[in-house]
Amino acid sequence: xxxxxxxxxxxxxxxxxxxxxxxxxxxxxxxxxxxxxxxxxxxxxxxxxxxxxxxxxxxxxxxxxxxxxxxxxxxxxxxxxxxxxxxxxxxxxxxxxxxxxxxxxxxxxxxxxxxxxxxxxxxxxxxxxxxxxxxxxxxxxxxxxxxxxxxxxxxxxxxxxxxxxxxxxxxxxxxxxxxxxxxxxxxxxxxxxxxxxxxxxxxxxxxxxxxxxxxxxxxxxxxxxxxxxxxxxxxxxxxxxxxxxxxxxxxxxxxxxxxxxxxxxxxxxxxxxxxxxxxxxxxxxxxxxxxxxxxxxxxxxxxxxxxxxxxxxxxxxxxxxxxxxxxxxxxxxxxxxxxxxxxxxxxxxxxxxxxxxxxxxxxxxxxxxxxxxxxxxxxxxxxxxxxxxxxxxxxxxxxxxxxxxxxxxxxxxxxxxxxxxxxxxxxxxxxxxxxxxxxxxxxxxxxxxxxxxxxxxxxxxxxxxxxxxxxxxxxxx
Amino acid sequence: xxxxxxxxxxxxxxxxxxxxxxxxxxxxxxxxxxxxxxxxxxxxxxxxxxxxxxxxxxxxxxxxxxxxxxxxxxxxxxxxxxxxxxxxxxxxxxxxxxxxxxxxxxxxxxxxxxxxxxxxxxxxxxxxxxxxxxxxxxxxxxxxxxxxxxxxxxxxxxxxxxxxxxxxxxxxxxxxxxxxxxxxxxxxxxxxxxxxxxxxxxxxxxxxxxxxxxxxxxxxxxxxxxxxxxxxxxxxxxxxxxxxxxxxxxxxxxxxxxxxxxxxxxxxxxxxxxxxxxxxxxxxxxxxxxxxxxxxxxxxxxxxxxxxxxxxxxxxxxxxxxxxxxxxxxxxxxxxxxxxxxxxxxxxxxxxxxxxxxxxxxxxxxxxxxxxxxxxxxxxxxxxxxxxxxxxxxxxxxxxxxxxxxxxxxxxxxxxxxxxxxxxxxxxxxxxxxxxxxxxxxxxxxxxxxxxxxxxxxxxxxxxxxxxxxxxxxxxxxxxxxxxxxxxxxxxxxxxxxxxxxxx
Numbered sequence: 007x008x009x010x011x012x013x014x015x016x017x018x019x020x021x022x023x024x025x026x027x028x029x030x031x032x033x034x035x036x037x038x039x040x041x042x043x044x045x046x047x048x049x050x051x052x053x054x055x056x057x058x059x060x061x062x063x064x065x066x067x068x069x070x071x072x073x074x075x076x077x078x079x080x081x082x083x084x085x086x087x088x089x090x091x092x093x094x095x096x097x098x099x100x101x102x103x104x105x106x107x108x109x110x111x112x113x114x115x116x117x118x119x120x121x122x123x124x125x126x127x128x129x130x131x132x133x134x135x136x137x138x139x140x141x142x143x144x145x146x147x148x149x150x151x152x153x154x155x156x157x158x159x160x161x162x163x164x165x166x167x168x169x170x171x172x173x174x175x176x177x178x179x180x181x182x183x184x185x186x187x188x189x190x191x192x193x194x195x196x197x198x199x200x201x202x203x204x205x206x207x208x209x210x211x212x213x214x215x216x217x218x219x220x221x222x223x224x225x226x227x228x229x230x231x232x233x234x235x236x237x238x239x240x241x242x243x244x245x246x247x248x249x250x251x252x253x254x255x256x257x258x259x260x261x262x263x264x265x266x267x268x269x270x271x272x273x274x275x276x277x278x279x280x281x282x283x284x285x286x287x288x289x290x291x292x293x294x295x296x297x298x299x300x301x302x303x304x305x306x307x308x309x310x311x312x313x314x315x316x317x318x319x320x321x322x323x324x325x326x327x328x329x330x331x332x333x334x335x336x337x338x339x340x341x342x343x344x345x346x347x348x349x350x351x352x353x354x355x356x357x358x359x360x361x362x363x364x365x366x367x368x369x370x371x372x373x374x375x376x377x378x379x380x381x382x383x384x385x386x387x388x389x390x391x392x393x394x395x396x397x398x399x400x401x402x403x404x405x406x407x408x409x410x411x412x413x414x415x416x417x418x419x420x421x422x423x424x425x426x427x428x429x430x431x432x433x434x435x436x437x438x439x440x441x442x443x444x445x446x447x448x449x450x451x452x453x454x455x456x457x458x459x460x461x462x463x464x465x466x467x468x469x470x471x472x473x474x475x476x477x478x479x480x481x482x483x
Numbered sequence: 484x485x486x487x488x489x490x491x492x493x494x495x496x497x498x499x500x501x502x503x504x505x506x507x508x509x510x511x512x513x514x515x516x517x518x519x520x521x522x523x524x525x526x527x528x529x530x531x532x533x534x535x536x537x538x539x540x541x542x543x544x545x546x547x548x549x550x551x552x553x554x555x556x557x558x559x560x561x562x563x564x565x566x567x568x569x570x571x572x573x574x575x576x577x578x579x580x581x582x583x584x585x586x587x588x589x590x591x592x593x594x595x596x597x598x599x600x601x602x603x604x605x606x607x608x609x610x611x612x613x614x615x616x617x618x619x620x621x622x623x624x625x626x627x628x629x630x631x632x633x634x635x636x637x638x639x640x641x642x643x644x645x646x647x648x649x650x651x652x653x654x655x656x657x658x659x660x661x662x663x664x665x666x667x668x669x670x671x672x673x674x675x676x677x678x679x680x681x682x683x684x685x686x687x688x689x690x691x692x693x694x695x696x697x698x699x700x701x702x703x704x705x706x707x708x709x710x711x712x713x714x715x716x717x718x719x720x721x722x723x724x725x726x727x728x729x730x731x732x733x734x735x736x737x738x739x740x741x742x743x744x745x746x747x748x749x750x751x752x753x754x755x756x757x758x759x760x761x762x763x764x765x766x767x768x769x770x771x772x773x774x775x776x777x778x779x780x781x782x783x784x785x786x787x788x789x790x791x792x793x794x795x796x797x798x799x800x801x802x803x804x805x806x807x808x809x810x811x812x813x814x815x816x817x818x819x820x821x822x823x824x825x826x827x828x829x830x831x832x833x834x835x836x837x838x839x840x841x842x843x844x845x846x847x848x849x850x851x852x853x854x855x856x857x858x859x860x861x862x863x864x865x866x867x868x869x870x871x872x873x874x875x876x877x878x879x880x881x882x883x884x885x886x887x888x889x890x891x892x893x894x895x896x897x898x899x900x901x902x903x904x905x906x907x908x909x910x911x912x913x914x915x916x917x918x919x920x921x922x923x924x925x926x927x928x929x930x931x932x933x934x935x936x937x938x939x940x941x942x943x944x945x946x947x948x949x950x951x952x953x954x955x956x957x958x959x960x961x962x963x964x965x966x967x968x969x970x971x972x973x974x975x976x977x978x979x980x981x982x983x984x985x986x987x
Contacts, residue, residue: 031574032673032775034638034672034673039668042663042664042665043535043538043664043762044538068536069509070509071920071924115910118840119906121913121916121917121918122917138921140920163849166852167849170879170880171879174855174877174879174880175855178807181807181808182703183703184699184703284806285703287699287702318636318640318647319632319633319640319641328632329627329632330688331690331691334692334693334695334700386641387637390640390642391640391641391643394663395643396643398539398645398661402924
């Protein structure tokens with residue numbers, strides 16, 4: 007690993023003469039690392055109520071806190087195409103709009119008076135509620151969860167307030183080039199009408215009524231969709247009794263909700279340009295559709311990602327940032343989900359004058375993943391980074407229990423993570439190259455550039471990457 | 484006559500309530516007792532909090548130097564050095580340490596000529612510039628050929644490092660990382676080495692990286708552009724007004740020599756503190772600290788900045804036309820963190836603009852719908868020196884900065900004229916307590932807090948004293964500090980006004 011011990015010794019001698027202090031060098035080779043203490047896997051109790059609601063409990067008395075996280079199956083993918091924004095509004099207002107028992111102001115005062123935090127949200131595939139409060143209020147914490155999940159009030163005034171915030175958000179969405187780039191790239195991959203990449207407009211928000219929120223909530227928030235994880239300072243039996251008290255009488259739903267929509271993707275080349283004449287830096291995304299966590303090569307792709315574009319030691323970082331000084335931020339990886347395909351993408355933010363150069367450097371690094379095997383050192387480093395940091399998967403109780411919830415939802419085996427670790431351990435350079443050849447398509451990239459084309463080092467045409475389309479980001483009134 | 488008595492009663496009442504909650508909820512004194520510290524002969528301080536539930540450990544090296552210490556003409560060099568600290572050491576990061584010294588010297592020599600020629604501006608010799616730039620590029624490429632890229636970071640990440648990063652602020656520079664606890668000694672070795680013998684390789688390419696960072700985080704973001712204008716207006720004398728990341732022209736003018744001089748002056752062991760939280764034994768930590776960090780010779784500790792921001796004698800306004808949507812922020816001068824008025828100022832800011840029950844949120848976001856977001860904060864952009872209490876506001880669509888400004892000022896007047904309610908103050912105290920407890924969840928967050936309080940207060944115990952200080956605040960205190968600091972002539976206001984392209 008290190009070949010300079012003699013030199014270190016020599017330098018130490020010199021400094022001895024110079025300073026009168028003995029300064030010895032470090033010898034990393036001689037360091038011996040003791041075995042890592044065993045990770046004590048916490049004992050999570052899993053219970054299913056008669057109504058289908060799944061409960062996960064983990065006692066942890068280190069701090070006087072109770073934390074909870076409810077994952078609710080169903081998110082904005084279920085909203086009608088002419089009411090985009092409905093999912094997000096429903097998610098935000100579960101908590102912000104108050105509950106049957108507590109008006110929104112009362113709820114705000116009570117929570118802040120206790121120093122507690124309670125938030126609700128909806129994302130694309132799921133919704134949820136997160137809570138943290140002092141464990142002196144055990145019953146209250148469960149009652150709060152039940153109120154927010156089961157009986158949101160959707161207060162009219164708060165609905166109006168949220169609507170103003172959402173509309174203001176639309177009016178501000180072009181204020182930041184980096185977010186324009188991310189947004190337009192998502193649309194380019196999944197399609198601008200896709201539930202995975204669509205955005206609310208004034209028109210779609212205008213079509214949403216308070217009743218829509220109530221209906222949407224009814225559709226999504228049902229006991230068989232809820233996985234409630236609670237961890238912290240409590241006794242499990244007592245906590246379970248409280249949960250039964252507040253959720254036990256909740257009736258199961260009858261109607262089945264839609265599956266995650268499929269993504270229809272054809273590989274091709276495109277360049278989309280968002281012209282921003284006063285941009286000081288170009289924001290670039292390039293890539294194509296990604297895959298599933300359940301793909302057989304998923305672990306090989308984790309190693310591939312580390313080599314290509316994740317972390318200080320990755321090729322993109324070395325090449326584009328360190329060697330050429332073209333950017334502060336550069337990264338790239340092949341992402342995978344279970345519910346719907348992820349994206350393969352690389353990002354760089356670089357001055358107008360090096361836009362094309364940076365894109366070309368990235369493209370050739372993608373290409374190189376397919377044509378050259380990683381060196382032994384690269385492979386070792388990529389695997390070591392994953393394997394040696396594996397323990398951080400268990401750093402917090404919240405992390406452990408929430409991972410279990412996620413695995414459970416998708417029916418992954420309990421030891422999924424350990425299996426993945428074993429597969430990473432066994433990954434060879436040939437595996438990585440094979441995965442790159444199967445999944446990376448530098449010949450079929452879609453590129454989004456947000457910047458000032460007048461400043462570019464060469465015309466976008468020189469990329470030779472298919473048709474160039476100017477993307478109009480004007481906000482429809 | 485009645486007032487003081489009522490006030491006193493309120494204090495006693497609240498202290499009783501708080502100490503009750505405080506006592507029954509969590510015993511901070513136990514935690515305080517498990518923190519151990521040691522100062523080496525060279526002045527380096529080590530703070531350790533052992534926690535063995537998971538075999539991981541978080542470390543932070545906290546340097547008592549920040550952007551405020553940038554020398555004139557070298558704005559941003561504290562931040563630049565932070566980047567350079569990842570470039571390795573004399574031995575780590577190169578295939579040939581001895582040859583590299585020569586190649587770096589060549590880079591430096593050419594750059595110095597280039598720098599001087601560039602500074603001639605219009606009178607510069609174009610041909611000479613061209614030749615020097617060519618030579619410079621070649622010298623950089625030659626030196627880079629010996630570089631083992633990101634070697635220092637790789638050595639940590641390959642062993643499982645998480646969250647390897649650093650930040651520079653006005654008051655401090657911090658380097659953090661978490662490791663599986665069996666690799667702790669590796670960090671001690673590498674970290675001490677980089678502050679004993681940093682080698683500032685790749686200096687001139689890294690300047691380009693920093694220039695890109697400036698474009699990304701400042702020039703391309705409307706809020707950041709406004710912040711720079713705001714700070715340089717609010718501070719005329721004190722370096723809090725100078726951009727943390729540096730002026731674009733200063734970045735291009737950095738030399739390796741300047742960065743090294745900065746290091747030599749500000750990175751002595753008595754300017755450094757290590758805070759370590761996680762699965763380690765303090766005795767072992769101290770033993771390793773002696774072995775590795777004890778190698779660093781002591782230095783004199785640079786004095787604090789002498790410049791004191793003069794009293795602001797008139798309101799200052801910045802109006803920035805921009806194609807983005809309106810944003811506004813305003814600030815008043817307040818003392819530094821350790822001043823006795825600070826707890827009351829923090830409480831005042833919280834009552835004004837922290838959370839959904841705050842006065843500004845309720846009036847502006849909930850009731851009048853003039854803004855979509857408003858928040859207030861005391862102690863910005865740093866807190867080691869006298870700083871600002873600020874209010875940030877994003878007006879709602881179709882509403883103006885002016886409307887928001889008017890409401891904010893009215894609400895501040897109310898606090899000056901009428902006492903805040905005991906409930907409002909009580910909420911601030913409870914929130915502070917739960918925030919401190921919640922902050923204990925995370926090793927790195929806790930390490931950061933211990934180090935920061937140690938720097939600013941000279942003792943990490945001040946972290947746990949935070950609660951006592953806030954609990955001592957009365958409603959009268961809040962009124963008093965509002966009158967004392969939130970004065971018209973001391974205010975700076977910055978607004979971003981939406982304009983069409985051609986108006987700019």
